[in-house]
Each structure stands twice: as structure tokens, then as C-alpha cells.
Amino acid sequence: KGKEQILILSQKYCIGAIHFFSGLLTRWQTSAPAIRTPSSSNSFSQNIPSSLWKLGRLNHVAIAVPDLEKAQSLYKDVLGAQVSETVALPEHGVYIVFVELGNTKLELLHPLGEKSPIASFLQKNKTGGMHHICIEVDDIKAAMTELKKKKIRILSEEPKIGAHGKPVIFLHPKDCHGVLVELEQA
Numbered sequence: 776k777g778k779e780q781i782l783i784l785s786q787k788y789c790i791g792a793i794h795f796f797s798g799l800l801t802r803w804q805t806s807a808p809a810i811r812t813p814s815s816s817n818s819f820s821q822n823i824p825s826s827l828w829k830l831g832r833l834n835h836v837a838i839a840v841p842d843l844e845k846a847q848s849l850y851k852d853v854l855g856a857q858v859s860e861t862v863a864l865p866e867h868g869v870y871i872v873f874v875e876l877g878n879t880k881l882e883l884l885h886p887l888g889e890k891s892p893i894a895s896f897l898q899k900n901k902t903g904g905m906h907h908i909c910i911e912v913d914d915i916k917a918a919m920t921e922l923k924k925k926k927i928r929i930l931s932e933e934p935k936i937g938a939h940g941k942p943v944i945f946l947h948p949k950d951c952h953g954v955l956v957e958l959e960q961a
């Protein structure tokens with residue numbers, strides 16, 4: 776009789792455990808966001824609305840620095856990268872130095888002139904910091920038209936000619952999750 780009781784008790788325990796875990800599973804299925812494994816999705820190609828313009832490669836990551844020579848020397852002498860000469864771009868209010876990385880570049884930025892757009896950034900970030908990313912686009916005018924419709928603020932009425940002699944625009948960091956985004960005509 777003792778054995779029978781143990782059997783009954785363990786059956787009850789098993790049934791209880793099954794209910795508990797199936798309850799958990801149901802809650803998890805209804806509340807958890809869908810997680811896709813890399814093999815189960817080609818998430819980069821799905822659900823992208825057809826568009827008149829396309830994003831291309833990462834052209835550069837820009838870093839604002841308080842001392843351009845020191846920053847140049849870090850990348851050249853300490854890290855061994857190929858580093859360009861300093862170029863003044865008065866129409867953008869910056870000096871720039873490019874650091875070649877093979878698959879992309881870094882753009883070291885230093886303020887030029889009293890109205891430099893990076894002056895207040897450097898006041899807030901005294902030792903420097905990542906200032907913007909630049910992504911290539913195949914049609915900057917089409918990009919502007921669509922982004923305006925989507926209420927993304929573009930920081931100039933018209934594209935300016937950027938560091939590579941090509942048209943560029945900047946998108947407000949508050950509309951891009953805290954990152955200042957530059958788009959450059961490829």
C-alpha cells in the first residue's frame with residue numbers, strides 16, 4: 776500500500792510540474808519578443824520597404840579631438856595607421872585628418888573658427904569623443920525627400936560639399952537615437 780501511495784504521489788507531482796511548465800511556456804510565448812536565430816532568418820533582406828534610394832557602406836566614423844597633433848600621433852606612431860595631412864575646411868568650420876583603416880576611415884575633427892559646429896560638442900566632451908558616423912547613399916536628393924516626409928530633421932536646406940568633394944547632409948542626433956548621422960552621395 777505504501778508503494779501505491781508513493782506512485783500516486785509521484786504521478787500527481789509529475790502532472791503538477793507539467794501544468795506549471797506549460798503555463799510558463801504559454802506566458803513566455805505570448806509576452807516575449809520574437810527572437811530569431813541567424814540561420815532562421817534573412818532579417819536583413821526582409822521587410823525593407825522599397826525605396827528610391829539605398830544606404831551603402833560606412834564611409835567614416837568621426838572623432839572630435841581637442842589636440843589634433845596628439846590625436847594624429849596616436850593613430851600614426853602608436854597604432855601604426857596610415858594618416859593623412861591636416862586639411863582645413865572653413866566652410867564646415869573644421870580641420871580634418873583621415874586615418875585609413877582599409878574597410879573604412881576615421882575622421883579626426885578639430886574646430887576651425889569661432890562658429891565651428893563642433894565647438895560646443897568639445898566643451899561638453901573635454902577629452903574628445905565620437906562625433907558622427909558617415910554612411911554613403913546612392914541618391915542623396917531622394918534620401919532628403921523621403922527623410923523629410925518621415926520627419927527626420929536634416930541640418931541644412933541643401934547638401935554641402937563634404938570632405939571628399941561630394942554632397943553631404945547631416946541628420947539631427949535626436950532623430951537618430953543619439954547619433955549624428957552624415958549621409959554622403961556615393
Ligand SMILES: C[C@@H](C(=O)O)C(=O)SCCNC(=O)CCNC(=O)[C@H](O)C(C)(C)COP(=O)(O)OP(=O)(O)OC[C@H]1O[C@@H](n2cnc3c(N)ncnc32)[C@H](O)[C@@H]1OP(=O)(O)O
Nearest residue numbers: 864867892895896906907930937938943945948953954955
Ligand atoms: C567635413 C564634413 C565631412 O565629414 O564631410 C564634416 O565632418 S563637418 C563636421 C561638423 N559639422 C557638423 O557637425 C554639421 C552638423 N551639426 C550640427 O548642425 C550641430 O552640431 C548639431 C548636431 C545640430 C548640434 O548643434 P549644437 O552643438 O549647437 O547644439 P547643442 O549643443 O545644443 O545640441 C543639441 C543636442 O544634441 C546633442 N548633440 C550635439 N552634437 C551631438 C553629436 N555630435 N552627437 C550626438 N549628440 C549630439 C547635444 O548633446 C544636445 O543634447 P541635449 O539637449 O540632450 O543636451
